[in-house]
């Protein structure tokens with residue numbers, strides 16, 4: 532069933548579903564083996580680790596417990612060493628991420644900065660909808676999730692070598708209020724979308740068919756899959772704040788740039804979010820009946836270097 536470089540979109544789509552189901556099942560079988568007994572205090576605390584000011588909750592988590600859990604439930608997809616090399620990787624689109632690079636897409640920090648612990652916790656807890664990456668919140672308890680995050684930090688030397696600064700965190704995410712999608716707001720959002728040239732990759736109507744969509748690759752060499760907004764599925768979550776966070780921080784390791792500098796007016800930012808979310812409602816019932824939304828096929832999948 533190896534179908535990475537040379538197969539039709541629909542066979543690959545099915546391969547993804549099969550792999551997702553099979554791997555999810557495997558992963559499930561391994562869960563529930565975590566002992567709740569803390570063995571060692573979590574390193575650090577306070578802002579330095581980006582633990583969301585919740586040092587107490589992190590104290591009973593340990594990288595060693597995380598390592599054990601990772602081997603049981605994550606390694607099937609991400610590889611025993613977390614480098615993304617697993618048997619199922621070849622049939623998943625997008626493939627499981629190489630976690631040894633320390634490049635995390637979904638962060639609340641500026642482009643290029645380390646993710647906060649709470650960012651990684653969110654990705655593991657909620658999963659990445661629309662991809663094979665499952666949500667773990669119902670299968671692992673709060674301590675186990677935190678232990679896994681501590682273990683993720685041991686996979687890349689970036690976490691030992693770089694410091695997190697309060698300034699790296701994009702401002703006021705919690706205070707973001709997205710306005711109701713009135714026609715006025717949407718018109719302004721569309722204007723920002725055009726001015727910021729989001730359509731170069733995402734397409735004029737947000738279908739992921741922009742001219743530049745096929746020319747980019749992820750930093751690890753895998754083909755990049757430009758997001759088609761009309762599915763209404765967001766890896767980072769459908770919450771308007773999550774979409775706001777995405778274009779403010781950019782998605783590190785992918786071609787998706789950060790716009791925290793270039794889109795400066797707060798009302799422009801909010802209108803853009805409302806506009807992008809409105810595109811998700813443009814698919815009719817037939818689309819959902821006839822087609823499982825998946826990643827737009829890259830023009831040239833090619834072997835991964």
Ligand code: HEC
Pocket residue numbers: 550551554555558601604605606607608609623625626627628630634635636637638651654655659662663664665667679683766
């Ligand atoms: C069924 C396969 C599968 C399993 C099991 C799985 N993942 Fe993933 N994971 C993926 C895929 C696929 C992606 C990449 C999605 C993408 O690039 O959009 C991913 C991405 C990630 C990311 C990147 C998030 C970001 O912000 O960039 C992290 C972190 C991660 N996984 C951690 C884990 C952990 C921890 C576990 C175990 C608790 C786990 N994964 C189990 C498939 C899986």
Ligand code: HEC
Pocket residue numbers: 636724727728729730731732733743747755756757758764765766767768774777778782785786787788790803807
């Ligand atoms: C250079 C190409 C490029 C441009 C320009 C671009 N994007 Fe993206 N965008 C991407 C790619 C590639 C992804 C998917 C990355 C991934 O998940 O691996 C993406 C993903 C997204 C997502 C989905 C996040 C999720 O949760 O799944 C949002 C929202 C988004 N972009 C918004 C925007 C907005 C708004 C603009 C304009 C201000 C924009 N993008 C401009 C390439 C681009």
